[in-house]
Amino acid sequence: MSTQVRSYKANKVLERLTKKVNRQIAGTMLACVHCGQCTDSCHYVQTNPGDHTFVPAWKADRVRKLFKRHMDWTGRVIPWWVKAGSVYTDEELEELKDIVFGKCTNCRRCTLNCPMGVDFATMNRMARGLLVSVGIMPEGVAVVSKDQWEIGNQMGVLKEDYLDTLEWMEEELRSDLDDPTVEIPVDKEDCEVVYTINPREAKYDPRTISDAAKIFHVAGENWTMPSEGWDMTNFGLFSGDDDLGGAVARRVYEAVVRLRGKKLVISECGHGYRSTRCEGPNWGGVDLPFEAESSVLTMLRYIKEGRIKVDPSKNDFSVTFHDSCNNARSCGLFEEPRELLNLVTSDFREMYPNRAENYCCTGGGGAMSMSEYAPMRLKSAKVKADQLAATGAEYVVTSCHNCVDGLNDLIKHYKLPMKVTQLVNLVADALVIEPAKASVVVEKKPEAAPAVDETPTVAAALPLEGRKILVIDDEPDIRTFLSTVLEDNGASVLTAGNGDEGMEKARAERPDLITLDLNMPGRDGGQIYSAIRADEDLKDIPVVIITGKPELRKLIYDKDVRRPEGYLDKPVKEDTLLTNVRKVLEVGADDVN
Amino acid sequence: MSEALHFAEHTLQEATLVIMAIVYTSRLVWLFRRFKAGKERQGPTGAPNTTPRKGFLYSWAIIGMPWVMESSRTKPIMYGTFVIFHLGVVLAIAESFIIPYGASMLAANPWLATLIQVSTGAACAVGVFRIIRRVSDSNMRAISSPDDYFSLVLLTVWFAFASLSAPNQGVPEWVLLTYFWMTAFFLLYVPFSKISHYLYYPITRYYLGKSLGNRGVYPIVPSAPGYGESTAK
Numbered sequence A: 001m002s003t004q005v006r007s008y009k010a011n012k013v014l015e016r017l018t019k020k021v022n023r024q025i026a027g028t029m030l031a032c033v034h035c036g037q038c039t040d041s042c043h044y045v046q047t048n049p050g051d052h053t054f055v056p057a058w059k060a061d062r063v064r065k066l067f068k069r070h071m072d073w074t075g076r077v078i079p080w081w082v083k084a085g086s087v088y089t090d091e092e093l094e095e096l097k098d099i100v101f102g103k104c105t106n107c108r109r110c111t112l113n114c115p116m117g118v119d120f121a122t123m124n125r126m127a128r129g130l131l132v133s134v135g136i137m138p139e140g141v142a143v144v145s146k147d148q149w150e151i152g153n154q155m156g157v158l159k160e161d162y163l164d165t166l167e168w169m170e171e172e173l174r175s176d177l178d179d180p181t182v183e184i185p186v187d188k189e190d191c192e193v194v195y196t197i198n199p200r201e202a203k204y205d206p207r208t209i210s211d212a213a214k215i216f217h218v219a220g221e222n223w224t225m226p227s228e229g230w231d232m233t234n235f236g237l238f239s240g241d242d243d244l245g246g247a248v249a250r251r252v253y254e255a256v257v258r259l260r261g262k263k264l265v266i267s268e269c270g271h272g273y274r275s276t277r278c279e280g281p282n283w284g285g286v287d288l289p290f291e292a293e294s295s296v297l298t299m300l301r302y303i304k305e306g307r308i309k310v311d312p313s314k315n316d317f318s319v320t321f322h323d324s325c326n327n328a329r330s331c332g333l334f335e336e337p338r339e340l341l342n343l344v345t346s347d348f349r350e351m352y353p354n355r356a357e358n359y360c361c362t363g364g365g366g367a368m369s370m371s372e373y374a375p376m377r378l379k380s381a382k383v384k385a386d387q388l389a390a391t392g393a394e395y396v397v398t399s400c401h402n403c404v405d406g407l408n409d410l411i412k413h414y415k416l417p418m419k420v421t422q423l424v425n426l427v428a429d430a431l432v433i434e435p436a437k438a439s440v441v442v443e444k445k446p447e448a449a450p451a452v453d454e455t456p457t458v459a460a461a462l463p464l465e466g467r468k469i470l471v472i473d474d475e476p477d478i479r480t481f482l483s484t485v486l487e488d489n490g491a492s493v494l495t496a497g498n499g500d501e502g503m504e505k506a507r508a509e510r511p512d513l514i515t516l517d518l519n520m521p522g523r524d525g526g527q528i529y530s531a532i533r534a535d536e537d538l539k540d541i542p543v544v545i546i547t548g549k550p551e552l553r554k555l556i557y558d559k560d561v562r563r564p565e566g567y568l569d570k571p572v573k574e575d576t577l578l579t580n581v582r583k584v585l586e587v588g589a590d591d592v593n
Numbered sequence B: 001m002s003e004a005l006h007f008a009e010h011t012l013q014e015a016t017l018v019i020m021a022i023v024y025t026s027r028l029v030w031l032f033r034r035f036k037a038g039k040e041r042q043g044p045t046g047a048p049n050t051t052p053r054k055g056f057l058y059s060w061a062i063i064g065m066p067w068v069m070e071s072s073r074t075k076p077i078m079y080g081t082f083v084i085f086h087l088g089v090v091l092a093i094a095e096s097f098i099i100p101y102g103a104s105m106l107a108a109n110p111w112l113a114t115l116i117q118v119s120t121g122a123a124c125a126v127g128v129f130r131i132i133r134r135v136s137d138s139n140m141r142a143i144s145s146p147d148d149y150f151s152l153v154l155l156t157v158w159f160a161f162a163s164l165s166a167p168n169q170g171v172p173e174w175v176l177l178t179y180f181w182m183t184a185f186f187l188l189y190v191p192f193s194k195i196s197h198y199l200y201y202p203i204t205r206y207y208l209g210k211s212l213g214n215r216g217v218y219p220i221v222p223s224a225p226g227y228g229e230s231t232a233k
């Protein structure tokens, strides 16, 4: 070992490195064979030909050399042989900072292109964390981290400003919908959905809040936003500071627990989704006692369940989709945004490459907060700009606020004739808003139904009167539950314990609606569904799928047949069932798709 | 057979194999005891056909599926050289067992000697190609260490001797001696060099695959529309 004196910070970095490396990272340190396969996958390399300091393996070796010198065998004995090395001065740490923060967005594209499974992005994040732990970081990272530690959100939005924004959005929405009862509920307890956002929404883009509120309202969701723990973004992901990551994630989780919410819905933000949905439980050392999902899934489900109706012709411009690295490469959110986009827009064009192979918006990994690296970032954005331009689309849609900023910046820089938007905006714009539910129920009463007392109370009490519903489910308890609820609401109900019996009854009775289980002995629900859609006499009967196995969705959605009019997960609640059945019967089959 | 060759084929090989096994075992013990696996608490996300189990199985198999990874798909020649090189390694190692313990197999099956000779010869040619690439490409030079160059040269020369030694019968003794002494050195050197990467492959790919499987990324569905087509370069 060298006798060179080591600075306090360098000492601390090395000390923490030996504690921080887990088996996954040790594998990444040991497994690189310097084959160079990952080199071209990095957007920095593509835009800086001839500059080896952008090569992923070279960048990784700036960190790996420390591991080799201080923890591995060969590097300890003959360091020069494996290019092992140490760090002694604060200047060297500053140089390392420029690499791990300035020359990598932690996009994980090289990770997925390494045959050895070397996860450089995760190692790079760890290196950032080591530097942050001794106070070496870009100024922007320090400022944002401080805000998130002290104020509770990464943009320093004060609680009163956040609440004012929600109030303002509520007023806007009331006048927009001409409905004084519309609410953006705050701290409401026992809701189905606790909705959390990116502070950028409160500060710069409040329309995304009112659009989300509009969607929740139209879907009839029982939802709320927390007054504390509302920021689902997490700068710990970018700074590599697991303590910050854990504290921020716990704040959000505690808000959901405090409000006794059933589900945490995370608005469209790639790093927020990854942090809160995936990494947060690890950093915070907690197992989530509630469900958590991206708002993309929530919106898609509302459409599938018939809770909201959309008209794609309302968004008749050309759009393309940018996969956020965190959503796609780290959380597998590939198909749902596309499915949603196809439902709410009429001219969707794929960008190439896409999904797990998409290029970073170049503003990822916290790059937007590091102004000192902006010229390098914008130069590397040429790859993305070319990708965008090749689509010829008027709008690029993304499910990430960070990407919105990154894309806007590069669009301006490269003068592209394109705008950026998010799915929540498109869904809100495509909404078909119907008259209030009670009046619809009265209006939609079938003409053939026997005359009843015409007061709305009676009509509302038996909203399904005159409707014939076929329940196909192999579980007797479920059949009983569904038929009781439906009969109590005026429907006449037929039941079938398997698919074949269901088909027979459907042909004989021509019900107004069929509820269909997917997991049944004999022909499964997917086959029965196809048979219904293929039958000339039955094909127009609306179908609501009710299943306890969401993974069986593919039995339906992988098929080239019209989508079901409704989709419900078991256990299904009485009011959810009724809302959906009533909606489906009101809107008819064709309107939903 | 001379005493020197008998020693090189048997005693030397057996001793170095035992040493290698001990070093590898202690290496794995070090890796598993020194480094705890990071716990993953997050619930599954993504498509239902992605699970941790499917994820790591896919991750392990990825090396045999060049079409799913852009870096392999877009560089078929590199992938081809990878296959030839590693096939050469397998056959050159097999040869070091076949000659001492199953020479009759070689005599009875001339095609076997030809197969080994051709494969290790091709691997040697790939080795030369890789040396040229590593030296001539500035990015490759920047990431290469003395160990990278030495390991590559060692393997390339070893392939040449494996190819020359494959027929066994009628091969000059100095060629066989060189091949077996190189094999012994190779066995001793491997655990301390990057050549030991095959020991880590299952581990890194297991953890990455498990995590990406849980998060809906693996297995990737490359048949998705437009997947992998590139307009950006």
Ligand code: SF4
Pocket: A031, A032, A033, A034, A035, A036, A037, A038, A039, A056, A057, A113, A114, A115, A116, A117, A118, A120
């Ligand atoms: S990170 Fe992987 S692909 Fe890149 S040089 Fe190392 S082993 Fe090769």
Ligand code: SF4
Pocket: A041, A042, A043, A044, A055, A056, A059, A103, A104, A105, A106, A107, A108, A109, A110, A111, A120, A121
């Ligand atoms: S993680 Fe992304 S930005 Fe970083 S080196 Fe890899 S490809 Fe480049």
